[in-house]
Amino acid sequence: MEHDLVGRLMTDMDPDMLAFLLTKVNSFVKWDLIRFFHDNPHTTDTAENIARYAGRNVEVTRSELTQLAAAGVLSESRLGDMVVYSLSTNPEIRDMIRRFVEASDDRQFRVKAIYHIIRGMR
Amino acid sequence: MDDIVTTGIAGLDAMLRGGLLRQTATLVEGAPGTGKTTLGMQFIYHGITQCNEPGLILTFEQFPQQYYRDAAAFGWDFRRLEEEGKLEIIMSSPEVSRADLERTGGHIEQRARTMGARRILVDSISHFERLSEDPVHLRQMIFAFINGLKREGLTAVLTRESPALLGEAEAFDEGLAFLVDTYIQLRYVEMDSAIHKALLVLKMRGSDHDKDIRQYSITSSGLEVRSRFEGREGILSGSPRRMAESFVQAFVRR
Numbered sequence: 061m062e063h064d065l066v067g068r069l070m071t072d073m074d075p076d077m078l079a080f081l082l083t084k085v086n087s088f089v090k091w092d093l094i095r096f097f098h099d100n101p102h103t104t105d106t107a108e109n110i111a112r113y114a115g116r117n118v119e120v121t122r123s124e125l126t127q128l129a130a131a132g133v134l135s136e137s138r139l140g141d142m143v144v145y146s147l148s149t150n151p152e153i154r155d156m157i158r159r160f161v162e163a164s165d166d167r168q169f170r171v172k173a174i175y176h177i178i179r180g181m182r
Numbered sequence: 183m184d185d186i187v188t189t190g191i192a193g194l195d196a197m198l199r200g201g202l203l204r205q206t207a208t209l210v211e212g213a214p215g216t217g218k219t220t221l222g223m224q225f226i227y228h229g230i231t232q233c234n235e236p237g238l239i240l241t242f243e244q245f246p247q248q249y250y251r252d253a254a255a256f257g258w259d260f261r262r263l264e265e266e267g268k269l270e271i272i273m274s275s276p277e278v279s280r281a282d283l284e285r286t287g288g289h290i291e292q293r294a295r296t297m298g299a300r301r302i303l304v305d306s307i308s309h310f311e312r313l314s315e316d317p318v319h320l321r322q323m324i325f326a327f328i329n330g331l332k333r334e335g336l337t338a339v340l341t342r343e344s345p346a347l348l349g350e351a352e353a354f355d356e357g358l359a360f361l362v363d364t365y366i367q368l369r370y371v372e373m374d375s376a377i378h379k380a381l382l383v384l385k386m387r388g389s390d391h392d393k394d395i396r397q398y399s400i401t402s403s404g405l406e407v408r409s410r411f412e413g414r415e416g417i418l419s420g421s422p423r424r425m426a427e428s429f430v431q432a433f434v435r436r
Contacts, residue, residue, distance in 0.1 A: 099246065099247060100245060100246060100273045101271045102270055102271065102272040102273070102289070103272065103274060104272075104274060104278055104282070104289055105273075105274055105275050105278050106275065106277070106278060109274075109275040109278070112282055113273070135360060139278060139281045139282065139285065140281040140284070140285075142277065142278065144278055
C-alpha cells in the first residue's frame with residue numbers, strides 16, 4: 061500500500077518527461093552525459109575524451125554513448141579512424157533535453173528522477 | 183585596409199601597425215593569468231560587434247560556461263551572441279578538430295560557411311602536445327591544423343601556456359614560431375616589489391612591427407596596452423634592473 065503511494069508520487073510528472081527519463085536517461089552516467097551535451101551543444105568528440113571531460117570510466121562511457129546514440133539523443137559518426145559523438149540535431153530531442161536539464165534544477169524532480177533510475181537499475 | 187584585422191586592443195593594434203593580417207595565425211604565449219584567453223576573447227568580441235565578423239572559440243579545456251562567465255566580467259554577452267548566431271563556442275579535442283578540418287563538410291567548415299565566421303580563437307594549442315612526443319610530428323600536425331583554419335578563411339589567434347611564471351621563459355620555440363605569422367608574448371615582470379605585465383610582439387611576418395616591450399593591464403573592459411618600460415633593462419628576465427642614469431640620458435638624447 062505504502063509502496064503504491066510512493067510509486068504514484070514518483071510518477072507525478074509530465075508523461076513525456078517520465079518517458080524520456082525511463083527510456084533515454086535511465087542511468088546516472090547517461091544523466092551526466094546528457095547534461096554535458098546540453099552544456100556543450102557544439103561538441104563532437106571521442107568516447108575517450110568525453111569520458112575525461114565527464115570524469116567517468118572510458119568503457120562505461122563508450123557503452124552509454126552508444127546507447128544514447130541508438131536512442132536518438134546523440135549522433136554517432138566516423139571521423140577518420142575515430143568514432144565521434146555529438147548532440148542530435150533533432151529539435152524535439154534538443155527541447156526535451158533542455159526541459160530535462162532545467163527540471164533537474166528542482167530538488168523534488170531530482171528525487172523522482174533518482175528513484176526511477178535506481179528502480180530501473182534493479 | 184581590408185587585409186588588416188583589428189584586435190580591438192588599441193595599443194596592440196598600434197604595435198602591429200594597424201592589426202593582424204587577414205587569414206593568418208597568431209600565437210599568444212604566456213604564463214597562467216597573463217591574459218591570453220582575455221586577449222583572444224577580446225579579439226573575437228571586437229570582430230563580432232565592431233567589424234561584423236562572426237567568430238568561433240575552439241576550446242580544448244574549458245567549458246562554454248566558463249567563457250560566458252569570464253566574458254560577462256568585461257561586459258561581453260557571449261551567450262546572447264551565440265543565440266544571435268554570431269558566435270559559437272566549440273568544446274572539442276585537438277585530434278577531432280584536426281580530423282574535422284581535413285574532411286569535406288566538417289563542422290568548422292560548415293560554421294565558416296553558414297555563420298560566415300571570419301575569426302577563431304583556439305584555446306589552447308598546448309593541448310596538441312599530448313598527441314605526439316616527436317617534435318617533428320607535432321609540428322606537422324599543428325601546421326596542418328593552422329593551414330586548415332586558413333583554408334576556411336579564418337584569422338586565428340592561438341593561445342599557448344608558458345610554464346615559466348617569472349624569470350627566463352622556456353627556450354623560444356623556433357619550430358612553432360615558424361608555423362605562425364605573428365608571435366606575441368605576455369610576461370610577468372617583477373619591479374619595485376610589485377608584479378607588472380609586459381607584452382612583446384616577437385614576430386610579425388611581412389611587417390615592421392613595434393619592437394618595444396610594453397606594459398599592459400587587464401581592466402574592466404579588457405586588455406589595455408600602455409607605454410613601454412622606461413629606464414629598465416633585462417625586462418624579459420622577469421626581474422629588470424634600472425639602467426645607468428648616463429645610459430638613460432644618452433638613450434633619451436638620441
